[in-house]
Amino acid sequence: MPTMMDVFAEELKKAGELNPNIVALSADVYGSTGLKPFADTFADRYFEMGICEQNMISTAAGLALEGKTVVTSSYACFSPGRSWEQIRNTVCMDQADVKIIGAHIGVGSGRNGATHQSFEDIALVSCLPNMMIYSPATEREVRLCAKELFNNRRPSYLRLSARICPAPKGYHPDINALSVMKQGTDIAVIGSGSILEKALTAAEMFERQHSLSVAVFNLVKLCPLNTTGFHCLKNFKKVLCLEEHQINGGLGSLLSPVFAADASLPVFERMGVNQSFGSSMDIQDLYNFIGLSEQHIFQRLQSLIL
Amino acid sequence: MTVLLDWSPFTKTQRDLSFSEEREKARLNDLAAQMRLNVMRTMIRADYGHPASCLGLCDLFTALYFGGVMKYSISRPAWDKRDRLVVSCGHISALLYTALSMAGYLSGKDLDNYARAGGPGGHPQRCVEKGIENSSGSLGQGVGIAIGMALALQKTGQKVFLISSDGEQQEGQVWEAYHAAIKYNLSNLIVFVDENGIQNSGTTLDVMPSGNLKKKFNAFDFNVISLENACAFNIVRTLKTLQSPSKPSVIVLKTTAGKGVSFMENNPFWHDGVPRGKLKEQALKELNEQKRQTGLWLNFLNKME
Numbered sequence: 336m337p338t339m340m341d342v343f344a345e346e347l348k349k350a351g352e353l354n355p356n357i358v359a360l361s362a363d364v365y366g367s368t369g370l371k372p373f374a375d376t377f378a379d380r381y382f383e384m385g386i387c388e389q390n391m392i393s394t395a396a397g398l399a400l401e402g403k404t405v406v407t408s409s410y411a412c413f414s415p416g417r418s419w420e421q422i423r424n425t426v427c428m429d430q431a432d433v434k435i436i437g438a439h440i441g442v443g444s445g446r447n448g449a450t451h452q453s454f455e456d457i458a459l460v461s462c463l464p465n466m467m468i469y470s471p472a473t474e475r476e477v478r479l480c481a482k483e484l485f486n487n488r489r490p491s492y493l494r495l496s497a498r499i500c501p502a503p504k505g506y507h508p509d510i511n512a513l514s515v516m517k518q519g520t521d522i523a524v525i526g527s528g529s530i531l532e533k534a535l536t537a538a539e540m541f542e543r544q545h546s547l548s549v550a551v552f553n554l555v556k557l558c559p560l561n562t563t564g565f566h567c568l569k570n571f572k573k574v575l576c577l578e579e580h581q582i583n584g585g586l587g588s589l590l591s592p593v594f595a596a597d598a599s600l601p602v603f604e605r606m607g608v609n610q611s612f613g614s615s616m617d618i619q620d621l622y623n624f625i626g627l628s629e630q631h632i633f634q635r636l637q638s639l640i641l
Numbered sequence: 642m643t644v645l646l647d648w649s650p651f652t653k654t655q656r657d658l659s660f661s662e663e664r665e666k667a668r669l670n671d672l673a674a675q676m677r678l679n680v681m682r683t684m685i686r687a688d689y690g691h692p693a694s695c696l697g698l699c700d701l702f703t704a705l706y707f708g709g710v711m712k713y714s715i716s717r718p719a720w721d722k723r724d725r726l727v728v729s730c731g732h733i734s735a736l737l738y739t740a741l742s743m744a745g746y747l748s749g750k751d752l753d754n755y756a757r758a759g760g761p762g763g764h765p766q767r768c769v770e771k772g773i774e775n776s777s778g779s780l781g782q783g784v785g786i787a788i789g790m791a792l793a794l795q796k797t798g799q800k801v802f803l804i805s806s807d808g809e810q811q812e813g814q815v816w817e818a819y820h821a822a823i824k825y826n827l828s829n830l831i832v833f834v835d836e837n838g839i840q841n842s843g844t845t846l847d848v849m850p851s852g853n854l855k856k857k858f859n860a861f862d863f864n865v866i867s868l869e870n871a872c873a874f875n876i877v878r879t880l881k882t883l884q885s886p887s888k889p890s891v892i893v894l895k896t897t898a899g900k901g902v903s904f905m906e907n908n909p910f911w912h913d914g915v916p917r918g919k920l921k922e923q924a925l926k927e928l929n930e931q932k933r934q935t936g937l938w939l940n941f942l943n944k945m946e
Contacts, residue, residue: 382792382825390785390817397789400767400775421814424779425786429767
C-alpha cells in the first residue's frame with residue numbers, strides 16, 4: 336500500500352525536474368518521509384542534516400532567504416514538534432519559502448509508539464502567522480497540495496499520513512474549499528486527512544441502520560480557512576467535526592469560531608483524540624485505543640440523533 | 642580612568658607596522674571609539690539595550706564595516722554579490738544599528754526611535770534594504786540561518802560572517818549547526834564567538850561554563866583562531882589571512898564586556914542594564930574622552946605625512 340509520503344515523493348521529484356531552485360533537507364528520515372527519489376536524483380540539491388530538526392529548519396530558512404524553495408521533512412512529532420520555535424522565528428517571521436513536511440501524522444505506523452505519533456501538529460502550526468496548512472486525505476489531494484506548495488512562495492506545512500483515503504467515485508476535490516466526499520441531507524461530517532476513510536465507512540454503516548443520511552465533507556487547506564462554502568451546512572441537523580488530532584487545537588478549534596459566529600449553522604460537535612496519548616500497537620488496535628475506529632464514529636453519529 | 646596615547650610607532654626600535662598601517666590602525670581605533678560613544682548614546686536615549694556586549698564588540702563591527710573585509714554596497718543594499726553578516730546574538734541590536742548608521746544604511750532618526758514604535762526593534766527584524774540580513778533574538782537560531790546562507794552562496798565566493806556569543810554556545814542548536822558547517826565544508830563561513838564571560842544572570846563561569854571553546858572548535862575541525870582584546874586593525878589583519886580558507890573558520894574573540902566604561906567592564910550587571918543619572922554622565926564622559934584622544938592621535942598621524 337503506498338503512503339502519502341510515496342505520492343509526495345513522486346511530486347517532489349517531478350517538481351525538482353522543472354524547478355532547479357528547489358532544494359530539500361531531512362533529519363535522517365529522508366527514506367520514510369518522501370525525499371529519497373529527489374535526493375537520489377538531485378544529490379547536489381539534497382542536504383542531509385542529521386538528527387538535528389531545529390538546525391534543519393533554521394538552515395532551511397537561511398537557504399530560503401537566499402532565494403531557494405526549500406523542502407524539509409521529518410516525522411511531524413519531531414518537526415514541527417521539536418522545531419516549533421525555529422519555525423516561528425526563522426520561517427514564519429521572515430516569510431521564508433520553506434515547506435515543512437510533517438510525515439506520519441496521527442497514529443503513524445502504530446507500533447512506533449506514542450513518541451512517534453502526532454496528534455498535536457495542527458495546534459502547533461495553526462497559531463503561527465503567515466503559515467499555510469495543507470492536510471490532504473486522498474492521493475489526488477496530496478498531488479494537488481504538492482503542486483500548490485512548490486509555487487506559493489509562502490511558509491507552508493504539509494501533513495502526511497501513512498494511510499491514504501481512497502477517493503469515492505466521482506469525487507472532485509478542491510483543496511481550497513469544502514469538498515463533498517459523500518452526499519447526504521441530515522448529518523454532516525467535516526473532516527481532514529486520511530481519517531475520512533473511516534468517516535465514509537461509518538456513514539454507510541449508519542445509513543444501513545437509519546433512515547437518515549450522512550454527508551461527508553473534506554477540508555484540505557486549513558490555514559487560511561476558506562469558509563465561503565459553509566452556507567451549504569445550514570440545512571443539516573447536526574455537524575460533527577472529525578479529526579485524527581487532539582480535540583484541543585485541531586480542526587474543530589479552527590471551525591468552532593465559524594459556527595459560534597453564525598447562528599444559522601447547526602449544532603457543532605467535535606470528535607478527535609481527547610487529551611490522551613497514543614500507544615504502541617497495530618494500527619487498528621490503536622484507532623480503537625484512541626476512540627477513532629469506524630465503530631466509534633458510527634456510535635457517535637448515532638448519539639447525534641438521540 | 643586612564644587612557645594612554647599609543648606612542649608605539651615612535652618608541653619601538655623595530656616597528657611591527659609601517660607608518661601607513663599605524664595610521665590605518667589609528668583610523669579604525671577612532672571609528673571604534675566613535676562607535677562606542679554612539680551606541681551608548683543610542684541606548685541611553687532609549688533607556689534600553691545590552692551595553693556590555695555592545696561596547697565589547699565595537700572593534701569587530703568597525704573591522705567589518707570599515708576595514709574593507711566585508712563586501713557591501715550602501716547604494717545597493719540588496720546587491721546580490723554582497724557578503725552576508727548574520728548577527729545571531731540579537732541583543733546587540735543597538736550596536737548593529739549604530740554600525741549601520743555610521744556606514745550609511747540607517748539614519749539618526751532611526752537610532753532615535755530604537756526599540757520604539759516606528760524604529761528598529763530591540764531585537765532585529767530582517768530588512769535587507771537597511772542592511773539587516775536576519776531576524777534574531779532567540780539565541781542559537783542565527784547560526785542555522787548562517788549555515789543555510791553559506792550553503793546557498795558556497796559556489797559564489799561570497800562570505801557569510803556570523804556573530805555569536807559565548808553564552809549562546811549553551812544552546813544545543815549551535816552544535817547541530819557546527820556539525821553541518823563541517824559536513825558541507827562551508828569554507829565561506831566565518832564565525833565570531835564573542836567570549837566576554839558574562840550573560841544575563843551572571844558570569845558565564847557561574848551560569849554555565851563555556852569550557853575551552855578553542856579546543857571544542859578544534860575538535861569539530863574548524864579553522865580556529867583566538868584573539869584577545871583585539872583592536873579593529875588586528876581583526877582586519879586576521880580576516881585578511883582568511884581570504885581562501887579550506888574549511889569553516891571560527892575566531893574566538895575574547896572581548897572586554899562594557900569596554901571603555903570603567904564601572905561597566907566585566908560586570909554582568911551591565912549585560913542589560915542601561916546607566917542612568919550620574920552613571921550615565923560618567924559613561925558618556927569616559928567614552929567622549931576616549932574619542933577625543935583617538936581623534937587627536939589620528940589627526941597627529943595624518944599631519945605627519
